[in-house]
Amino acid sequence: MYRFQLFFVSLRLKWYYMNSKIALLILMATIVTMTSCNGKTTEPKVRPATQAGRFYEANPELLAQEVDSFLQLHSKTVVNNEVAGIIVPHAGYYFSGNVAASAYMMLNPKKQYKRIFLLGPSHHSYLSGASVNHAVDYYATPLGNVKVDVDVADSLIKADSVFSYHEDAHSQEHCLEVQLPFLQRRFNGDVPPIVPIIIGSNDLTNLERIAKVLKPYMNSENLFIISSDFSHYPNYKDACKVDANTAKAIETGSVQELIDAVCENAERGIRDLHTSACGELPIITLMMMLDDRYKIQHIMYQNSGDAPDHDRSRVVGYHSFAVIPKGFSLSDDEKRILKDIALMSIKDSLDGKPIAKPDASFFTRHSSLSQKCGAFVSLHKHGRLRGCIGHFGEDTPLHEIVAEMARSAAFEDPRFMPVTREELTNIDIEISVLTPMRRINSIDEFELHKHGIYIRRGYRSGTFLPQVADEVNWTKEEFVSHCAQDKAGIGWDGWKDPETELYVYEAIVF
Numbered sequence: 106m107y108r109f110q111l112f113f114v115s116l117r118l119k120w121y122y123m124n125s126k127i128a129l130l131i132l133m134a135t136i137v138t139m140t141s142c143n144g145k146t147t148e149p150k151v152r153p154a155t156q157a158g159r160f161y162e163a164n165p166e167l168l169a170q171e172v173d174s175f176l177q178l179h180s181k182t183v184v185n186n187e188v189a190g191i192i193v194p195h196a197g198y199y200f201s202g203n204v205a206a207s208a209y210m211m212l213n214p215k216k217q218y219k220r221i222f223l224l225g226p227s228h229h230s231y232l233s234g235a236s237v238n239h240a241v242d243y244y245a246t247p248l249g250n251v252k253v254d255v256d257v258a259d260s261l262i263k264a265d266s267v268f269s270y271h272e273d274a275h276s277q278e279h280c281l282e283v284q285l286p287f288l289q290r291r292f293n294g295d296v297p298p299i300v301p302i303i304i305g306s307n308d309l310t311n312l313e314r315i316a317k318v319l320k321p322y323m324n325s326e327n328l329f330i331i332s333s334d335f336s337h338y339p340n341y342k343d344a345c346k347v348d349a350n351t352a353k354a355i356e357t358g359s360v361q362e363l364i365d366a367v368c369e370n371a372e373r374g375i376r377d378l379h380t381s382a383c384g385e386l387p388i389i390t391l392m393m394m395l396d397d398r399y400k401i402q403h404i405m406y407q408n409s410g411d412a413p414d415h416d417r418s419r420v421v422g423y424h425s426f427a428v429i430p431k432g433f434s435l436s437d438d439e440k441r442i443l444k445d446i447a448l449m450s451i452k453d454s455l456d457g458k459p460i461a462k463p464d465a466s467f468f469t470r471h472s473s474l475s476q477k478c479g480a481f482v483s484l485h486k487h488g489r490l491r492g493c494i495g496h497f498g499e500d501t502p503l504h505e506i507v508a509e510m511a512r513s514a515a516f517e518d519p520r521f522m523p524v525t526r527e528e529l530t531n532i533d534i535e536i537s538v539l540t541p542m543r544r545i546n547s548i549d550e551f552e553l554h555k556h557g558i559y560i561r562r563g564y565r566s567g568t569f570l571p572q573v574a575d576e577v578n579w580t581k582e583e584f585v586s587h588c589a590q591d592k593a594g595i596g597w598d599g600w601k602d603p604e605t606e607l608y609v610y611e612a613i614v615f
Contacts, residue, residue, distance in 0.1 A: 149242040149243060150240065150241045150242050150243070151241060151242065151243045151244070151245050151250060152238070152241045152243070152244045152245060152275065152276075153245050154244075154245045154246045154247060154282065155276070155277055155279070155282065156279045156282050156283060157246065157247050159197070159279075160195075160196070160197045160198065160279055160282075160283050161197070161198045161283060161286060162198075162247070163247055164247065165247040165248055168246075168247050168248060168286055169248065169290060171198055171202070172198075172202070172206075172286050172287055172289075172290040173290055175198070175202040175203055175205070175206035176206045176209065176210055176287075176290060176291065178203055178206060178207075179206050179207050179210040180210070182207065182210040182211055183211075183545075183550055184210075184211060184212070184213045184546075185211050185212075185213070185427065185429060185543070186213050186216060186543065186544070187325070187429050187430050187541070187543075188211050188212055188213075188328070188427050188428065188429055189323060189324075189325070189327075189328070189329065189399060189428045189429065189430070190323075190328060190329035190330065190331065190391060190427070190428035191208040191209070191211070191212070191328075191329075191330055191331070191425065191426065191427050191428065192208070192331040192333060192355070192384075192388060192391070192401075192424065192425060192426040192427075192428075193205045193208045193209070193284065193287075193330065193331070193332060193333075193425050194332075194333065194334045194335075194423035194424070194425070195225065195279060195280040195281075195283045195284070195332045195333070195334060195384075196283075196334055196409070196421060196423065198283075199412060200409040200412050200415070200421070200423070201334070201407075201409075201423040203405075203407060204405050204406070204407050204423040204424065204425045205284075205287055205423075205425065206287070207404045207405040207425045208404055208405075208425035208426070208427060209287045209288070209291045210291070211404070211427050212291055212292075212328070214291055214292050214293055217297075218297040218326065218327060218328045219297060219298075219326045219327055220254045220257060220297050220298045220299065220300055220322075220326075220327055220328075221288065221296070221297050221298070221299045221300070221327070221328045221329075221330060222299075222300045222302065222319065222322065222327060222328070222329045222330070223281045223284060223299050223300065223301050223302065223330050223332065224302045224304060224329065224330070224331050224332065224387040224390060224391070225278070225280035225281045225302075225303055225304070225331070225332035225333070225384060225387055226280060226303070226304060226305070226332070226333065226383050226384045226385075226386055226387060227274050227278070227303045227304070227305035228278060228279070228280065228383075229273060229274065229277055229278060230271060230273045230274045230305070231305060232271065232274060232303065232304070232305025232306060233305070233306050233308075233311065234266075234267035234268060234269060234304075234305070234306050234311050234314075234315065235267060235268050235269075235302050235303065235304045235305070235306070235315050236268075236269055236270055236271040236274040236275065236302070236303045236305070237258045237261050237262055237268050237269070237270060237300065237301070237302050238253065238258065238270065238275045238301040238302075238303075239253075239255050239258035239259050239262060239270055240270060240272065241253055242255060244281075244282065244285055244299065244301065246282070246285045246286050246289065247286075248285075248286055248289045248290070248294070249289065249294065251285050251288070251289065251296050251298075251299055252296075252298045252299070253298060253299055253300070253301065254298035254299065254300050257298075257300050257322075258300050258301075261300070261302075261318060261319075264318045265314050265315075265317075265318050267306070267311050267314040267315055267318075268302075268315070268318065271303075274303045274305070275301065275303060278303060280303075280332040280333075280384070281301050281303070281332060283332075284330055284332060285299075288330075297328070304386045304387050304390060305386070306386065307386060309360075309389075312386060312389055312390050312393060313393055315390050315393075316390050316391075316393035316394045317393075319390070319394055320393075320394045323394050323395070323399075329391060329394075329428065331384060331387045331388055331391050332384055332387065333382050333383060333384020333385070333387060333388055333424075334382070334383050334384065334421050334422065334423060335347075335348045335351060335352075335381060335382050335383075335408075335421070335422035335423060335424055336348050336351075336370075336378060336380070336381055336382075336408070336420075336421065336422040337378070337379040337380050337383065337421050337422075338377050338378075338379060338419045338420065338421060339375050339376065339377050339378045339419075339420065340376070340377070340417060340418050340419065340420065341408065341410035341417035341418075341420050343375045343376070343378065344408045344410070344420045344421075344422045345406075345408070345422075347370045347373075347375060347378060347381055347422070348381075348406060348408065348422035348424060349406075350366050350369065350370055350381075351363070351366050351367065351370065351381045351382055351424075352403055352406065352424050352426075353366070354366035354367075355388065355392075355401055355403075355424075355426060356400075356401050356402070356403055356426075357401075358392055358395055358399075358400060358401050359392070360389050360392045360393060363385070363388065363389060363392065364389075366381070367381045367382065367385060377419060391428070395428070397431065398430055398431060399428050399429065399430055399431060400428075400429060400430075400431045401426050401427070401428055402426060402427045402428075402429055403424065403425075403426055404424075404425040404426060404427055405424070405425045406422070406423065406424050406425075407422075407423050408420045408421060408422040408423060409421045409423075430541075434473070434613070435473055435474075435538065435613055435615075436473075439473055439474055440536075440615040442474065442504075443474065443503070443504065443507050443536055443538075443615075444534050444536060444615070446504055446507050446508050446511070447482055447507050447508065447510075447511035447534050447536060448511070448534060449461060449508075450507075450508040450509070450511045450512045451511055451512060451515045451524065451529065451532075452529070454512050454515065454516060455526050455529070460505075460508045460509065460512065461508075463504060473503070474502070474503050474504040475502045475503065475504065476502065476503055477499045477500060477501060477502055477503070478499055478503055478506075478538060478539060478540070478541070479495065479496050479497045479498055479499065479506065479538075479539035479610075480495060480496060480503060480506045480507050480510055480536060480537060480538050480539060481493060481494070481495030481496075481510065481536070481537040481539070481570060481612075482494060482495070482507060482510040482511045482513075482514045482534065482535070482536055482537075483514065483534075483535040483536075483537070484511075484514050484515060484524065484532050484533070484534060484535075485532070485533045485535065486528060486531050486532055486533070487531060491521060491524065491532060492514035492515055492518040492520075492521050492524065493514055493518060494510050494513035494514040494517060494518055495510055495537070495539075495568075495570075496509070496510055497539065497542065497559065497568075499541065503538065507536060511534065515532075535614065535615070536614070536615055537570055537572070537612040537613070537614045538612065538613040539557070539610050539611075539612050540610050540611045540612070540613075541610065542559055542608040542609070542610045543608060543609055543610065544606060544607065544608050545607050545608065545609055546607075548581060548582065548585055548600075548607070550609065551581060551585065551607075551609050552609075553574050553580075553581045553584060554571060554574045554575060555571060555611060556571055556609040556610065556611060557569060557570045557571045557573075557609065557610050557611070557612055558584065558585055558588050558607065558608070558609060559607075559608040559609070559610065560585070560588055560589050560592070560593045560595070560599075560600055560605060560606070560607060560608075561593070561605070561606045561608070562593065562595050562599065562602060562604055562605040562606065563604070565593050565594050565595050566592075566593055567588055567589070567591070567592025567593030567594065568588065568592060569584065569587070569588045569592065570612055570614075571611060571612050571614070572612070572614055585600050585607075586598065586600065588600070589605075
């Protein structure tokens with residue numbers, strides 16, 4: 106404290122003996138020095154676009170046109186709000202841009218991801234683990250700067266020594282940089298902060314350590330982008346065979362299957378095959394992060410031989426994949442249990458008892474029944490509807506929502522009198538477990554008999570379950586129009602209003 110007081114007293118005295126302009130410059134320089142922290146200047150650090158003019162256009166306008174032209178090739182791709190990650194190539198756009206675009210167009214540009222993890226292989230330096238670029242604040246491209254989530258990058262390095270920072274692993278590396286213009290165009294310039302990670306270790310133990318630290322981030326708030334090309338450099342025909350074998354293994358989600366496929370490809374004695382996947386290590390890391398909630402879905406394949414006028418005697422393969430949640434399923438035993446729960450809920454209500462709670466061992470034996478999802482319970486008597494109540498949303502465990510909806514269908518459906526004890530033996534129970542809803546932009550995305558439709562405009566909403574289509578002889582448009590008119594109350598053509606939201610879902614009916 107006293108040292109700072111003496112410093113400013115001294116500075117004040119000098120003010121009287123020096124030219125005021127010079128003194129002012131000294132004061133400004135002092136303030137700038139004092140506002141620096143831990144040796145870091147206040148100027149942001151930017152990694153330059155080292156691959157502009159090589160892998161992609163350097164001119165901003167031409168680059169935007171180039172990327173948009175590839176994205177437009179997949180304009181009919183159905184957006185999936187649940188995409189947790191994608192695997193995309195990193196070659197020159199002329200060769201691999203089409204395949205990359207097929208994955209980027211699955212992403213919802215309106216989804217607010219907290220951050221995007223970019224994982225790629227090291228082409229320039231040896232690493233014993235993973236290098237996280239926490240030394241820059243932005244990555245530059247001709248389209249502008251993309252912010253780096255330095256705090257998360259720092260936290261990874263602190264979490265495990267398998268993470269570190271090596272400048273030479275990032276300074277000239279192209280595999281992550283080439284992803285950025287696609288992100289900038291797909292997210293309309295508003296790209297979430299990135300976490301750039303280069304993986305170089307082929308030690309499975311190290312990859313497991315990397316995956317363990319990253320796995321908590323594998324959720325709906327974040328997106329993982331894995332950068333990898335595939336076969337290098339067989340002829341066109343051999344590339345197709347090798348890459349098909351590799352893709353099949355990746356779709357299994359099994360690390361061992363992928364390792365076996367890569368070894369099998371190498372043992373085939375294919376001429377000029379240098380590798381089956383240059384991004385094998387990041388892909389394995391991704392697989393190690395996945396659990397039973399996710400699956401890897403193949404999207405598209407091409408190789409450089411598919412580019413116009415390119416020599417097919419020496420090619421590189423390109424795949425795109427998406428990591429999406431697995432579809433929900435129930436065993437026959439679990440379906441039987443849910444029907445028992447529904448019936449018991451109605452019986453207990455007739456006896457004036459509360460809904461029974463399963464014991465703790467129930468969740469261990471039947472984990473699927475504790476997942477949170479929506480459900481409808483329909484009651485039929487002699488083949489005619491006797492009550493139907495359902496619940497959308499993913500806020501209540503399945504076994505609880507079935508018990509609640511069964512009770513509501515029996516006693517709270519305003520269209521019917523409450524179910525009596527005497528007629529209970531003639532009641533058949535039908536349960537429809539709903540998958541998560543997905544918003545659609547056109548009824549072209551709606552499949553009659555497969556999808557249920559949910560329509561919402563303002564405070565009005567309505568739905569038809571998928572099985573309604575089996576009971577009527579309506580076209581797709583009639584199905585949606587009846588729902589808009591009869592259920593949502595917004596009129597026959599109300600679903601066409603720009604303010605109306607359309608959603609589809611599937612149902613497991615039993």
